[in-house]
Amino acid sequence: MQFTAPPVILASASVVGKKEGEGPLRDRFDSVSQDTYFGTKSWEQAESAMLRQCFDLVCQKAGLQPEQLDYVLSGDLLNQCVGSAYAMRDIGVPYLGLYGACSTMAESLSLAAMLIDGGYAEHAAALTSSHFCSAERQYRFPLEYGGVRTPTAQWTVTGSGALILGAAGNGPRVTMVTTGKIADAGITDANNMGAAMAPAAYETLKAHFADTGRTPDYYDLIVTGDLGKIGHVVVTRLFQDDGIDLEGLYTDCGLLIYDLEGQDVHAGGSGCGCSASVLAGHLLKLLEGGQIRRLLFAATGALMSPTASMQGESIPGICHAVAIETQVNT
Amino acid sequence: MQFTAPPVILASASVVGKKEGEGPLRDRFDSVSQDTYFGTKSWEQAESAMLRQCFDLVCQKAGLQPEQLDYVLSGDLLNQCVGSAYAMRDIGVPYLGLYGACSTMAESLSLAAMLIDGGYAEHAAALTSSHFCSAERQYRFPLEYGGVRTPTAQWTVTGSGALILGAAGNGPRVTMVTTGKIADAGITDANNMGAAMAPAAYETLKAHFADTGRTPDYYDLIVTGDLGKIGHVVVTRLFQDDGIDLEGLYTDCGLLIYDLEGQDVHAGGSGCGCSASVLAGHLLKLLEGGQIRRLLFAATGALMSPTASMQGESIPGICHAVAIETQVNT
Numbered sequence: 140m141q142f143t144a145p146p147v148i149l150a151s152a153s154v155v156g157k158k159e160g161e162g163p164l165r166d167r168f169d170s171v172s173q174d175t176y177f178g179t180k181s182w183e184q185a186e187s188a189m190l191r192q193c194f195d196l197v198c199q200k201a202g203l204q205p206e207q208l209d210y211v212l213s214g215d216l217l218n219q220c221v222g223s224a225y226a227m228r229d230i231g232v233p234y235l236g237l238y239g240a241c242s243t244m245a246e247s248l249s250l251a252a253m254l255i256d257g258g259y260a261e262h263a264a265a266l267t268s269s270h271f272c273s274a275e276r277q278y279r280f281p282l283e284y285g286g287v288r289t290p291t292a293q294w295t296v297t298g299s300g301a302l303i304l305g306a307a308g309n310g311p312r313v314t315m316v317t318t319g320k321i322a323d324a325g326i327t328d329a330n331n332m333g334a335a336m337a338p339a340a341y342e343t344l345k346a347h348f349a350d351t352g353r354t355p356d357y358y359d360l361i362v363t364g365d366l367g368k369i370g371h372v373v374v375t376r377l378f379q380d381d382g383i384d385l386e387g388l389y390t391d392c393g394l395l396i397y398d399l400e401g402q403d404v405h406a407g408g409s410g411c412g413c414s415a416s417v418l419a420g421h422l423l424k425l426l427e428g429g430q431i432r433r434l435l436f437a438a439t440g441a442l443m444s445p446t447a448s449m450q451g452e453s454i455p456g457i458c459h460a461v462a463i464e465t466q467v468n469t
Numbered sequence: 470m471q472f473t474a475p476p477v478i479l480a481s482a483s484v485v486g487k488k489e490g491e492g493p494l495r496d497r498f499d500s501v502s503q504d505t506y507f508g509t510k511s512w513e514q515a516e517s518a519m520l521r522q523c524f525d526l527v528c529q530k531a532g533l534q535p536e537q538l539d540y541v542l543s544g545d546l547l548n549q550c551v552g553s554a555y556a557m558r559d560i561g562v563p564y565l566g567l568y569g570a571c572s573t574m575a576e577s578l579s580l581a582a583m584l585i586d587g588g589y590a591e592h593a594a595a596l597t598s599s600h601f602c603s604a605e606r607q608y609r610f611p612l613e614y615g616g617v618r619t620p621t622a623q624w625t626v627t628g629s630g631a632l633i634l635g636a637a638g639n640g641p642r643v644t645m646v647t648t649g650k651i652a653d654a655g656i657t658d659a660n661n662m663g664a665a666m667a668p669a670a671y672e673t674l675k676a677h678f679a680d681t682g683r684t685p686d687y688y689d690l691i692v693t694g695d696l697g698k699i700g701h702v703v704v705t706r707l708f709q710d711d712g713i714d715l716e717g718l719y720t721d722c723g724l725l726i727y728d729l730e731g732q733d734v735h736a737g738g739s740g741c742g743c744s745a746s747v748l749a750g751h752l753l754k755l756l757e758g759g760q761i762r763r764l765l766f767a768a769t770g771a772l773m774s775p776t777a778s779m780q781g782e783s784i785p786g787i788c789h790a791v792a793i794e795t796q797v798n799t
Contacts, residue, residue: 224772257587
């Protein structure tokens with residue numbers, strides 16, 4: 140999908156947890172909380188409080204009151220997406236709930252851009268979050284159990300990212316969107332999400348290049364969502380097999396957010412908040428600062444549930460790609 | 470949102486379970502399964518199988534192969550929306566996962582209409598499902614527990630509905646959409662969803678009338694999603710307090726699908742599949758048959774989770790309204 144009037148990213152905000160604030164991107168986030176509970180009494184409420192803080196911040200940065208937004212698009216990993224619903228319940232803005240697992244930042248951004256370019260909105264917010272503690276409790280074990288992680292496991296990012304898009308103004312622009320198809324390579328190991336999501340990332344990136352006629356080197360940077368160390372290698376190799384070298388062009392939010400050696404995160408970061416906080420905190424600043432001009436942001440998601448995994452189902456993956464550029468003829 | 474080129478509902482399909490096939494709408498659904506497992510080995514897989522059957526049917530009715538669709542928009546009540554993800558994992562169509570709880574049919578229909586009217590799609594499918602047994606296990610108790618239901622409780626519909634929208638063709642048209650805001654009236658009783666969702670329905674309907682300048686009697690029928698007996702009374706009274714009489718104009722899918730006296734369903738039907746199967750099976754046939762010409766379809770959702778309820782949180786509700794009409798000047 141190519142936009143005739145590419146929507147502008149007017150503002151972005153990122154709020155993360157303590158561990159993320161100790162990683163390589165520590166100086167890029169707007170706010171780092173030392174309190175894992177974010178002032179609340181449960182992990183689920185903490186996630187909502189973090190997302191709400193992030194939303195308030197992005198509105199403030201854009202100079203908009205929430206009620207000036209035409210739509211809010213949000214979702215998260217929690218059962219029934221309560222992270223988003225409770226964070227947004229009193230803002231008084233038309234709300235579209237999404238479920239794209241860890242691909243949510245790209246899904247919400249894609250739809251927000253389409254709603255604006257289509258003339259349905261003047262301003263729309265796209266946001267998402269994840270929290271290590273609420274995700275562990277829900278997907279794996281209560282923290283108190285002290286489960287040992289496998290080497291392929293990733294660390295769910297405690298973080299949130301929010302963007303406000305507008306029909307006019309200054310800022311990087313969303314120029315193209317490639318909505319992904321579900322890809323299921325038959326992987327059943329819920330501790331190896333990178334491998335499960337890599338085929339979806341490969342398919343969506345390949346489709347993006349085929350549809351647009353662009354080659355990977357059109358972009359200054361191609362960034363997948365949260366494939367981590369293993370998924371990043373898989374995607375690199377799949378393109379290598381096609382004779383395409385992504386070396387130096389391609390990285391992953393799950394690799395950027397932590398020091399993989401020093402922070403004991405095994406295969407890297409994951410969760411909706413991983414790609415959301417890295418996009419809002421780091422990548423958009425690279426665009427705004429002129430270090431890069433053309434970014435292909437491809438957040439990835441694993442669409443299984445613990446129940447499905449217990450029933451022996453394999454893990455369907457999805458990936459949506461969004462091209463964000465600073466030098467656009469409009 | 471008023472569409473300049475109102476998208477056409479080219480085809481619809483509904484697949485339901487045994488109990489729904491014994492209710493007042495028994496002759497309206499495309500398929501009634503006597504097998505609650507739909508040929509699978511778990512309730513979750515049953516829900517996916519039912520939704521997939523419904524999707525295959527709607528493609529067949531529209532005379533389209535799945536790959537001719539530009540987008541599929543789907544979601545459900547199961548954790549991580551696995552009902553939809555597993556049903557759609559091999560169709561090879563760009564997939565947008567939604568979470569709107571029981572409002573999903575209206576959310577997917579709204580977004581599909583915007584994607585088409587905005588020029589992003591030629592054909593898009595909007596679908597959703599719910600299954601009594603998967604919902605009971607996840608939201609309340611395993612069936613084997615034999616829990617006694619409160620009088621205000623509703624019965625989750627085993628059913629699915631799917632629509633295919635197109636930019637051109639014959640059929641009822643989606644003329645307007647009102648995307649709802651989250652409304653939380655502070656109700657904490659998860660066995661009284663009708664009361665929890667009624668304020669959202671009232672707010673969205675009121676906003677629709679205010680935004681469009683239409684009065685309720687513009688419509689031949691106004692139908693909320695799954696408020697059941699209690700929520701229907703609440704909405705009727707809230708409008709009465711405003712001096713607006715909805716008598717004879719307004720009903721609810723949760724009241725239409727079951728015989729409330731004879732089928733032991735207490736306050737009526739609920740679940741994503743309630744409004745989806747009633748819209749696809751019954752309401753669109755009223756439009757196509759000329760019994761009604763102007764329908765306002767307002768599916769309602771409760772955005773809580775069992776975890777949030779256990780933490781004492783109140784239940785946020787949401788409602789999206791979609792105007793569907795047969796006599797439209799285009």
